[in-house]
Ligand SMILES: NC(=O)C1=CN([C@@H]2O[C@H](COP(=O)(O)OP(=O)(O)OC[C@H]3O[C@@H](n4cnc5c(N)ncnc54)[C@H](OP(=O)(O)O)[C@@H]3O)[C@@H](O)[C@H]2O)C=CC1
């Protein structure tokens with residue numbers, strides 16, 4: 001199996017590092033191209049044997065599966081470059097959610113899926129969200145999800161729920177890290193304890209909490225009631241959080257969904273305006 005990566009910025013290189021480190025792909029199975037070629041060269045230096053292409057169309061033509069790892073508004077440019085280089089048996093995977101499957105299928109003559117990774121996949125953890133297009137068959141699904149299972153827990157989600165699922169799986173590490181950073185800073189400022197040590201404590205706590213929620217059989221509500229002894233310190237602080245953060249999570253979901261809708265519209269408009277031009281001439 002040959003796998004291509006178009007765009008070796010943060011996520012493109014993370015996926016290549018993760019697949020190679022997990023032994024799921026050898027460097028010689030991979031071809032990469034990127035706008036700033038030096039970023040692709042850096043990867044080839046890290047993974048001797050990895051193939052580089054100057055043109056996205058060559059990356060696409062050389063691969064059974066092509067991951068497109070660019071930002072939503074950069075997508076059209078890439079699609080225009082690869083449209084004539086892919087054939088019906090190849091699979092193009094978008095790692096960004098605002099490009100809709102319907103749009104990708106109408107623009108490309110091949111099979112398409114969206115697979116939304118997470119920074120947690122770098123350490124072989126966290127989920128990857130799989131949304132498969134109508135041309136993907138059972139064998140393709142198995143191949144894609146088997147590949148993703150080397151670095152993550154692949155979960156199928158309906159396209160309509162991509163945003164909320166991605167809020168947790170992909171944005172979540174940033175949200176939780178923000179929460180921890182504020183908490184660590186406050187702890188250090190109030191008590192004088194070393195930030196680094198607090199960060200170590202917080203990180204171990206997060207890891208343990210994740211394990212209790214996955215392997216330990218706890219729900220978030222059960223964890224809270226087990227820790228917060230009646231009349232104790234945790235209960236007091238939980239009441240404060242309940243009062244202070246009550247509405248924040250509804251607003252968070254609204255915010256991510258509004259931005260997503262805007263990105264869908266803007267990414268789609270790039271394709272639609274050209275379609276209109278094509279119809280006029
Ligand atoms: N960051 C995250 O945790 C997650 C991100 N994603 C999605 O991944 C996508 C990429 O994000 P991220 O990797 O952080 O972004 P980056 O900007 O770091 O990476 C995008 C890369 O694509 C390159 N690029 C842009 N246009 C082209 C082109 N026409 N041909 C070849 N390469 C091109 C850019 O080149 P140049 O270096 O010149 O800018 C850049 O290196 C986003 O859409 C995001 O939604 C999904 C899940 C998690």
Ligand SMILES: O=C(O)[C@@H]1CCC=N1
Nearest residue numbers: 097166167170171172
């Ligand atoms: O911030 C973003 O747009 C991307 C989507 C998921 C994680 N990062």
